């Protein structure tokens with residue numbers, strides 16, 4: 001769930017872990033409020049992130065230090081700038097991409113619960129979470145960048161991967177920005193049709 005500046009909440013899946021992190025804040029120019037004030041905030045975000053599609057993330061499994069949270073936010077700022085530049089057809093600075101490489105050292109990993117043979121997450125540190133997010137950013141930038149979009153809605157700059165087959169998705173959500181645009185187009189059409 002995403003909350004807009006107007007307080008409306010809507011469902012939005014940006015399509016990748018790194019892009020999900022961009023919903024939690026960003027550099028000042030992103031205009032996004034900070035949702036990760038403490039390590040516990042980050043852990044809460046992880047439990048609700050797309051990692052939970054692989055296996056449930058339990059709070060007790062995640063150990064994040066304040067210094068690690070700081071680095072995750074540094075990565076978030078860089079990723080926000082790089083992804084926004086790319087979605088607008090620009091070229092990010094090479095130093096920004098090298099910084100993402102530097103963060104991509106470590107990684108969380110799944111493992112098997114021996115008695116049930118189901119998948120669970122191995123205990124994870126903030127450094128591993130940082131690396132996993134950076135690796136996801138590398139996948140997006142190096143692999144899926146042609147599908148990276150910025151929502152075309154007015155006052156909306158949410159970034160997402162367009163997974164529609166024709167690749168023509170324009171909105172973060174049809175029910176939010178798509179619908180607002182439809183209403184706007186309808187109003188301007190009826191205004192133009194009105195001879196007075």
Ligand SMILES: [Zn+2]
Pocket residue numbers: 151152153156157158171172173176177
């Ligand atoms: Zn939007």
